[in-house]
Amino acid sequence: AQTVTQSQPEMSVQEAETVTLSCTYDTSESDYYLFWYKQPPSRQMILVIRQEAYKQQNATENRFSVNFQKAAKSFSLKISDSQLGDAAMYFCAYRRYSGNTPLVFGKGTRLSVIA
Amino acid sequence: GAGVSQSPSNKVTEKGKDVELRCDPISGHTALYWYRQSLGQGLEFLIYFQGNSAPDKSGLPSDRFSAERTGGSVSTLTIQRTQQEDSAVYLCASSSGTGTEKLFFGSGTQLSVL
Numbered sequence: 315a316q317t318v319t320q321s322q323p324e325m326s327v328q329e330a331e332t333v334t335l336s337c338t339y340d341t342s343e344s345d346y347y348l349f350w351y352k353q354p355p356s357r358q359m360i361l362v363i364r365q366e367a368y369k370q371q372n373a374t375e376n377r378f379s380v381n382f383q384k385a386a387k388s389f390s391l392k393i394s395d396s397q398l399g400d401a402a403m404y405f406c407a408y409r410r411y412s413g414n415t416p417l418v419f420g421k422g423t424r425l426s427v428i429a
Numbered sequence: 430g431a432g433v434s435q436s437p438s439n440k441v442t443e444k445g446k447d448v449e450l451r452c453d454p455i456s457g458h459t460a461l462y463w464y465r466q467s468l469g470q471g472l473e474f475l476i477y478f479q480g481n482s483a484p485d486k487s488g489l490p491s492d493r494f495s496a497e498r499t500g501g502s503v504s505t506l507t508i509q510r511t512q513q514e515d516s517a518v519y520l521c522a523s524s525s526g527t528g529t530e531k532l533f534f535g536s537g538t539q540l541s542v543l
Contacts, residue, residue: 318471320471323469335449356536357518357520357524357536357537357539358534358535358536359472359520359532359534360534361531361532364531399509405472407472407511415477416462416474416477416485416488417462417472417474417532418474419464419472419473420471421469421470421471422471
């Protein structure tokens with residue numbers, strides 16, 4: 315079974331600084347998707363960024379980028395120029411490439427942004 | 430609708446009572462998921478519906494939990510004889526089911542069992 319591990323329960327960052335959230339996963343599949351979701355206090359999960367495992371290029375969405383290391387099964391999220399609105403729970407998730415299979419989530423990292 | 434809608438937003442119940450949680454997915458979305466988020470935990474998969482196929486119930490924690498999806502749209506998650514350990518946020522998500530991997534989530538139902 316696939317597992318996703320987030321080893322940092324809590325992180326903090328100064329406004330305008332950069333922070334990296336860690337995620338590792340375990341799978342025997344060669345094709346899959348990886349995601350970072352943000353959950354603000356409203357509870358609604360918001361997709362931040364996604365990566366297809368067959369793509370070597372790291373995904374980027376504005377201030378958010380990932381460092382995808384397939385061999386190491388590592389998928390970290392970098393947030394640049396952190397803003398107060400970035401404060402939230404961040405979840406790393408894995409999904410098999412084929413079919414509408416459920417996402418497998420890590421336990422999350424709570425990010426605080428200090429003004 | 431414009432997004433995934435869940436009701437109620439919050440539910441307080443007494444131990445032993447039955448509860449029903451509702452999810453209204455995005456119109457046209459054929460795939461629907463239920464997840465449970467306990468305090469300090471990640472999201473735990475419960476059940477998945479895809480079109481007219483038999484649901485994937487592999488994540489349901491006990492036979493007290495059941496779910497149905499009527500007319501391929503609205504889904505109801507039922508918890509019978511609630512226990513205190515059932516207290517959690519129950520999240521619903523839907524997707525277009527065309528092979529796209531993006532899930533759209535509702536804001537969840539916070540269930541508190543006293």
